[in-house]
Amino acid sequence: xxxxxxxxxxxxxxxxxxxxxxxxxxxxxxxxxxxxxxxxxxxxxxxxxxxxxxxxxxxxxxxxxxxxxxxxxxxxxxxxxxxxxxxxxxxxxxxxxxxxxxxxxxxxxxxxxxxxxxxxxxxxxxxxxxxxxxxxxxxxxxxxxxxxxxxxxxxxxxxxxxxxxxxxxxxxxxxxxxxxxxxxxxxx
Amino acid sequence: xxxxxxxxxxxxxxxxxxxxxxxxxxxxxxxxxxxxxxxxxxxxxxxxxxxxxxxxxxxxxxxxxxxxxxxxxxxxxxxxxxxxxxxxxxxxxxxxxxxxxxxxxxxxxxxxxxxxxxxxxxxxxxxxxxxxxxxxxxxxxxxxxxxxxxxxx
Numbered sequence: 001x002x003x004x005x006x007x008x009x010x011x012x013x014x015x016x017x018x019x020x021x022x023x024x025x026x027x028x029x030x031x032x033x034x035x036x037x038x039x040x041x042x043x044x045x046x047x048x049x050x051x052x053x054x055x056x057x058x059x060x061x062x063x064x065x066x067x068x069x070x071x072x073x074x075x076x077x078x079x080x081x082x083x084x085x086x087x088x089x090x091x092x093x094x095x096x097x098x099x100x101x102x103x104x105x106x107x108x109x110x111x112x113x114x115x116x117x118x119x120x121x122x123x124x125x126x127x128x129x130x131x132x133x134x135x136x137x138x139x140x141x142x143x144x145x146x147x148x149x150x151x152x153x154x155x156x157x158x159x160x161x162x163x164x165x166x167x168x169x170x171x172x173x174x175x176x177x178x179x180x181x182x183x184x185x186x187x188x
Numbered sequence: 189x190x191x192x193x194x195x196x197x198x199x200x201x202x203x204x205x206x207x208x209x210x211x212x213x214x215x216x217x218x219x220x221x222x223x224x225x226x227x228x229x230x231x232x233x234x235x236x237x238x239x240x241x242x243x244x245x246x247x248x249x250x251x252x253x254x255x256x257x258x259x260x261x262x263x264x265x266x267x268x269x270x271x272x273x274x275x276x277x278x279x280x281x282x283x284x285x286x287x288x289x290x291x292x293x294x295x296x297x298x299x300x301x302x303x304x305x306x307x308x309x310x311x312x313x314x315x316x317x318x319x320x321x322x323x324x325x326x327x328x329x330x331x332x333x334x335x336x337x338x339x340x341x
Contacts, residue, residue, distance in 0.1 A: 020307065043198075046330040046331055046332040047330070047331045047332075048328065048329070048330055049327075049329040049330075049331065050326075050327065050328050050329075051327045051329075052272055052325065052326075052327065053322065053323060053325070053327060054307070054309065054322070054323045054329070055320065055321070055322050055323075056298065056307070056320065056321040056322075056323075057317045057318075057319070057320050058265055058273065058274050058319040058320065059318070059320075062208065063307075063329070064244040065327065065329075085331075087300070087305060087331075088333075089267070089273070091241065093333055093334050094331070094333055161259070
């Protein structure tokens with residue numbers, strides 16, 4: 001009986017080696033002091049846009065979405081009534097997006113805080129000039145950022161995506177801790 | 189944008205085509221039942237040999253008024269270097285060769301040649317002369333490149 005088990009074990013090992021072109025692939029967990037290798041990053045799922053209707057101009061590679069526009073990916077959810085997207089022919093990075101009418105954006109920032117942004121209009125621009133990448137979102141039309149501890153009003157409100165900072169113009173801030181208006185201060 | 193040549197290639201089955209000229213456009217219009225046909229639209233000179241748009245279908249049935257009931261529509265647009273830019277597919281549509289319009293109340297799909305953008309919806313109008321597409325209902329787009337959510341790149 002032991003002989004049969006031994007032969008079977010040899011056979012399985014042989015099969016494993018044969019399937020890996022001679023490289024032994026065993027399901028072993030080795031413990032070392034070396035840092036564990038990073039798992040390969042999962043590819044980001046595509047962004048989904050839903051709308052009632054849409055127009056596509058294939059000559060200028062532009063899409064216009066109308067009615068109950070919902071843009072969602074794992075990090076961000078945005079709704080609006082109208083949205084224009086310039087689709088680059090190279091397919092590398094979107095360069096220009098305009099969202100209009102009741103724009104609402106919800107996302108979690110790098111500090112883990114929820115951000116709820118509302119505005120009449122939002123314009124996203126992405127440009128690479130030399131080694132400098134400019135990536136901004138400009139909210140206009142009574143933009144408001146609502147975070148867990150503070151609400152900020154600014155016209156316009158610019159989010160520099162490269163620096164990951166908001167830029168306010170004559171902001172009005174309402175702290176939720178004591179409910180009073182605070183002076184303009186640098187938040188980020 | 190003008191048609192310099194639009195050629196139908198009936199591959200299988202009985203196909204009867206008459207040739208008609210509308211203004212300075214050379215078009216070939218099927219007046220009978222056609223299967224597995226293809227129509228090419230070319231770039232303006234000096235790139236007149238390059239296909240700009242290809243419209244094909246598995247079956248075309250004539251309708252009153254000169255339109256066609258096309259099954260398994262496929263529209264492809266190409267860049268000057270021959271790369272596929274956009275592919276539009278629909279199980280069924282009505283195609284009017286005279287004004288270059290296709291429409292349907294049914295489902296349709298669009299995909300860019302590089303696969304980065306996929307669109308589907310119900311009900312559409314395709315304007316061949318302006319290369320524009322309107323989708324009427326339940327539009328769903330998947331974009332596989334950064335920037336689409338503005339904040340999510």
